[in-house]
Amino acid sequence: MSQNTGAGWGLLALAIILELSATILMKVSGGFTRLWPSVFMFVCYGASFTLLNFSVKHIPLGVAYAIWSGVGITMIGIVGHYFFEERLKITSLLWMSFILIGIVGLKWSES
Template sequence: MSGNASLGWGLLALAIALELSGTILMKVSGGFARLWPSVFMFACYGASFTLLNFSVKHIPLGVAYAIWSGVGITMIGVVGHYFFGERLKMASLVWMGFILIGIVGLKWSES
């Protein structure tokens, strides 16, 4: 791993944004029924994995992957609720909160 952690965190943030975009496009594609959202979904996921791959040159793999997946899980839950009208049970919100606490803990452990 190289010493440029800020580059790694920036790449990870972009990877998360692209993963979130890809997941939103998955919903919009209607199970591959709509061509362009499906195409862009694959492009977003490919770019996300590529940036995640580059980020692990600067951040430990386990930390990067846990943050990438944890932030993605919680953010898509929020997006699903506010933009797609999906209902979140209180228990789901509590567990998402624990995921976020774990993500903050991982970030602090790397600082």
């Protein structure tokens, strides 16, 4: 594992942004009925997985994947609520908060 963990966290952050973008595009593609959102969805997912792959050279795999998926789940829940008018139950918000607490714990364990 490399000592350049700053680069690993930067790559992971970009991977999360691309995963969030891809998931938004999934919704916008309308079940593959719209060509360009569908194409860009695949591009963003591919780029996200590529950056995640590079980040695990610097960050343990379990930590990187848990943060990538946990932040993605939480952010897409928020985006769905505010941009796609999807209802978020209070229990959903509670469980998302537990995900975020776990992510913070994982980051602290890496320090």
